[in-house]
Amino acid sequence: MTHPHDATADSKIDMTTSASPSQEQESEEQPVSPAAAAASVAQAATKSLIAKSDNEEPPVPPHWKTNVFLLILAWFLGYTVQFTHIAGTVAIAKEMAGDYLATLPNGLIFIGGLLSTMPLSYIGERYGLRVSYVVGTGAGLIGATLCLLAMKYWSFSLLCLGLLFQGTQQATTQLVRFGVRSVCPPKYVSRALSWVVAGAAVAAPIGPQITRAAVWLVPDSKYLGIYIILECIIFAMTLTVMGLRIPANIATTSLSESAVTEVNAPLESRSSIVRRVFSSKKYLIAVVSGLVSYMIMVLMMAPAPIAITNAGFTFSDQANVIMAHVLGMFAPSIFTGYLIDKFGSVRMNIIGIAILTLSIAILFAGEHLPVFYVGETLVGIGWNFSFVAASTTIAQGAKPGRELQTVQSVNDTTIQVISAIIVLVSGPLYRTINWVPLAILGVAIIGLTVATILAIMRLPIRGLVHDVHGLKGYKREEKDTEK
CATH class of the missing domain: 1.20.1250.20 (MFS general substrate transporter like domains)
Structure with a gap:
């Protein structure tokens, strides 16, 4: 004896079974747009490439x-x-x-x-x-x-x-x-x-x-x-x-990054990258610090050979002073990275600017050979700490690829323009105001820099994020007022 419920269930199964071939036929005959097919193929290829690049090490x-x-x-x-x-x-x-x-x-x-x-x-x-x-x-x-x-x-x-x-x-x-x-x-x-x-x-x-x-x-x-x-x-x-x-065809971006960029979204314009990245206090302070450290270094280094020879010292003396200055610029690079990891880029930036200030104070002592040696060497060390710390902030914060290249090119181009101007005017400037007033100008630039950084910290824009082992950034949030 068959239960009515079982008969109903069997009929449903039969209906489902009989309907499935027609549904499959309809689905096979249903047209697919070329755009949808291309997008589906691209997404599948992207997922495959990303999975492969994540699982396998990039070729050497x-x-x-x-x-x-x-x-x-x-x-x-x-x-x-x-x-x-x-x-x-x-x-x-x-x-x-x-x-x-x-x-x-x-x-x-x-x-x-x-x-x-x-x-x-x-x-x-x-x-x-x-x-x-x-x-x-x-x-x-x-x-x-x-x-x-x-x-x-x-x-x-x-x-x-x-x-x-x-x-x-x-x-x-x-x-x-x-x-x-x-x-x-x-x-x-x-x-x-x-x-x-x-x-x-x-x-x-x-x-x-x-x-x-x-x-x-x-x-x-x-x-x-x-x-x-x-x-x-x-x-x-x-x-x-x-x-x-x-x-000749070596790639500069990873497989997964290029695949995702190509499929999902168009490239962000360089002007948009600059506006977005430099709307952060962190980047503004880094750019200002790096730029000013370069300005002080060039201002005190470019006319130094003239000042040394005018003070009665020999051509060899000025060459040795410049050698000490250049060693101060690059020799600390052996351990500057370690110091940045230990103390943070913000603190190293502050230390660099402080050393630059100290170097100018020493150069106030007059046009004596030991003063030139010590002062110019400290100018190089201060530049190294401040400039490398600022460059580290920019390099680590920007995303690899187009964003990093854009930020670096803007930063480096700005430095090249300012450096060219300072080198060109430093000779006439030294001849006009002499060495000690030139050092006073350097102090004025540093003072203006400190004031600019303090002003940036008070701007109602994105705050300076917490620096690893460094100082806590300043963050000022705009309060919404209800009317």
Whole structure:
């Protein structure tokens, strides 16, 4: 005997079973739009790529150890050229054109770098990093040749033109450190970067020593030997970057990041990134601190060779003072990162500005050789602490990729513009107001900086986030008023 409920259940099962083929047929015949199909395929591919990239380690770039070594060597050679210019070119230009124009050639180095940074970046993106580096060092060879002719015929105009080309070579040196990210496995990037930057500390004593030793290398032509050696160094840098073996299609972003960006949303405009990132007190304070530390360093360093020689000291004395200053700038980099991790970037920024203030106070003591040694060395150390701490805040806070590159380019371009202006005016300024009033101007800039930072802290915008092991940030929230 069959229960009525069982019969009903059986009929439902039969109806369901009989209906399923027709439903499947209808679903198969239902059209799917091309846009929906493309989106579905793209999302499935993205999920597959992300899962694969998360589960597997990224491939190791070929020849990465050789490439990193060559980048370290290129950075070292490039900074040797830069330190030689810092130690010798101002004094040489002073003999050629007087105090008012003594800093003009070194200012043209900054202008040349400013004009060539973007074209070199485009060449690197379009044709590869090696081509970009070779173009930059090739311009440096042209500049060194013009400087040779300037010494041969004692022409200030040729010297200025040559150093404008040298600016392209210096811009190439700055781009070398970014090449580490493209040739090195991700887990070794920070270590490789530290070794690259440390090369500047090794180059610091070499540049001034070249200036001292090569003054009369060519007996019949004073200073010609300096630029002969510089041309050899730049040629060695050219051979070094030509030895790089970097794949032309090497990626600069991770697989998952590029896939998600391509499928989900359009790229954020650079102007929008700048407005968003720099609406934070943290970034504003970091940019102001880094910029002012660079301003003080350039203001007290650029006219220093003029002040030292005008005080009656020798060409070798001013080269040694600049060597001490440059060592103060880069030698602390060996442990600055550790100090930032321990005390926080905010505290290190404050310590750096305090050391800069102390250095200027020492330079108030007068134009004596020990005063120049101690004061200029402390200027370098204060710059290192403040500038590196500010750069760390910017680099760690921005997201890797387009945002980080945009923030860094805005920050570096601002610094290059201000540095070029200060180098160009520091010679006439020193000649007009002399050394001690110039130091007073530095104190005024620091005072204005402190006032600016305090004003930023009181702005009703996003607060300065808590810094690791550092000071608690200031945060001011706008209160909503009900009417």
